[in-house]
Amino acid sequence: MTHHSYDVIVAGVGAMGSAACWHLAKRGLKVLGLERFNLGHAMGSSHGMTRIIRLAYFEGSHYVPIVRRAHELWEQTGTEAGMKLLHVTGSLDLAPEGAGPVESSLQSCLDHGLSHERLDGPDITRRFPGFNLPAGHVGLWQPDGGFVASEKAIYAHVGLAQSRGAEIRTNEPLLDWTPTAQGGVVVRTERGTYSAGRLVITSGGWIADAVPALAKRVSTVRQAIGWFTTRRPELFRPDVFPVFILSVEEGTFYGFPLYEHPGFKLGGPHFGREPMDPRDDDRTPSPRQVALIRECLARYLPDAAGEPLTLKGCVYSVSPDEDFIIDSVPGVPQAVFASACSGHGFKFASAIGEILADLSTSGQSAFDLKPFALDRFAA
Ligand SMILES: Cc1cc2nc3c(=O)[nH]c(=O)nc-3n(C[C@H](O)[C@H](O)[C@H](O)COP(=O)(O)OP(=O)(O)OC[C@H]3O[C@@H](n4cnc5c(N)ncnc54)[C@H](O)[C@@H]3O)c2cc1C
Known part of the structure; x- marks a missing residue:
């Protein structure tokens, strides 16, 4: 020893x-x-190549000073390491008008002077034609959001x-x-x-x-992510398409522009969780989770709703609040x-x-x- x-x-x-x-x-x-x-x-x-970074924070304004520091450090650490870690694409919160996520993200922008824009449904589809949103959905655009190569x-x-x-x-x-x-x-x-x-x-x-x-x-739950064949990859490149959180009747999903994988990445449902023990080695996403992700793509991002190329499961550690x-x-x-x-x-x-x-x-x-x-x- x-x-x-x-x-x-x-x-x-x-x-x-x-x-x-x-x-x-x-x-x-x-x-x-x-x-x-x-x-x-x-x-x-x-794991899974990418994680969203958002400065507009619907989970609470108290996170914003820390995420601002994190944003700065991702840039700095990437430069020091000679690797591009932070990719700024802008972030979009998408939800029915008046619903929590867009309003709370907006509040965090107002509390901390973050640049932002409120978009209505037609604005969103004009700027990002990959979306096919339900009537009445609105968006909160924050230009500093993006993703970190995980x-x-x-x-x-x-x-x-x-x-x-x-x-x-x-x-x-x-x-x-x-x-x-x-x-x-x-x-x-x-x-x-x-x-x-x-x-x-x-x-x-x-x-x-x-x-x-x-x-x-702390409880541990299984979360699913997948990469799907896109019919129109030009709509989902990182120079034209942002990271997003989408709240719809099927649940809350999060997506990314194309990055180092031919497929379009969508994860979720963020709150539709299934308990798991990390000591169990099986990381296969459940059929229910995969079906919900595919349904979300088919309805709201139809040009990205092709066959799954890669499916993965991952552990969320969750606190009571x-x-x-x-x-x-x-x-x-x-x-x-x-x-x-x-x-x-x-x-x-x-x-x-x-x-x-x-x-x-x-x-x-x-x-x-x-x-x-x-x-x-x-x-
Ligand atoms: C599918 C998915 C999507 C997500 N999307 C986002 C997102 O878009 N944006 C975002 O901000 N967050 C996201 N999250 C959450 C985020 O990824 C996690 O909060 C974060 O990765 C947790 O980091 P960690 O260091 O606590 O855990 P991990 O990165 O898992 O690190 C814990 C490490 O501890 C090791 N370990 C365990 N036991 C021991 C031991 N006894 N001795 C030594 N080592 C040990 C493990 O092997 C592991 O490597 C997502 C999470 C998942 C699962």
Whole structure:
């Protein structure tokens, strides 16, 4: 058994953990990242090539300062890594007039002075003829939205972290950890034990194994994504077609312009969730989810409604109020975690990595993290 010591151990090198490794290593700290699977694997929450980034945030205006920082960091990290991570296409929220998502996104734009435009149905189809929306649907256009290349983002963060000396060990899950009397931690894996001053836990769908206090607060559900043959690819290129969230009677779906795959990507239904245990290796999307996605394409994006080319399932970790949980482990201030991003966390990963580095070095963050505190559920 080996025993090495580090300033910080990061357990889980996915979206959040890879970013944390980079922000910690950049500060000159000796970092160990432990990952259960291979880097960029398809068992967690971050595979599938792309994730939407939206500044107009229907989930709440309190997310906007963090997503603005994330936007800036995606650009910066991409430049530092020599990889294009952020693709700005504009974002569209689409919903029936007066319904929540468009109104709440609009409010977040007003609260934070984000440029935006309200579009009615004919405006939308004139500008983006790929859509065939139900009568009465309206849109909220925000020009800074787009997508982040998701596996590439993990590779970029890890490469940068390694360039500053971080050690990344894949296929080596944390088995358990204990706080020490000196205020550090000891972490055990099948290959050894490691000590560190701080522990950052970013193990996504598996987080309750390492943070039992989350067991009652985080549930895991299956989410489906698919890429479909497009009849008119010219309508869905990233220079003419945005990322979007579409609320319709079948559910809430999200889509992307064509990117490094011949098919049109649609995911969802965002709220139509099916419980799953991430320890079960099957990531096949359910027939119900695939049928709903295909129905959504056929009705609202008919030129993208061809045969499926690729179908994948993915894990959402969900909190009871669908807000993130970012905090320290109760009674153990040297162990911090970020979890339960409830199907909308990837876009924030660059900033959450920085937040976790701040929390584990100074105990503080420049952002208001009260909405994400674990004790909000205590009552
Ligand atoms: C299909 C789908 C679509 C989504 N779309 C969007 C979107 O468009 N925009 C957006 O912002 N968000 C989106 N999300 C949500 C977003 O992708 C997640 O919030 C984000 O990926 C979560 O990152 P994470 O680091 O917590 O999890 P992950 O990236 O899954 O990382 C957790 C890592 O921990 C590892 N691990 C687990 N246990 C251990 C252990 N004991 N020891 C070591 N390592 C361990 C896992 O193997 C994994 O690599 C989507 C999610 C899904 C599933």
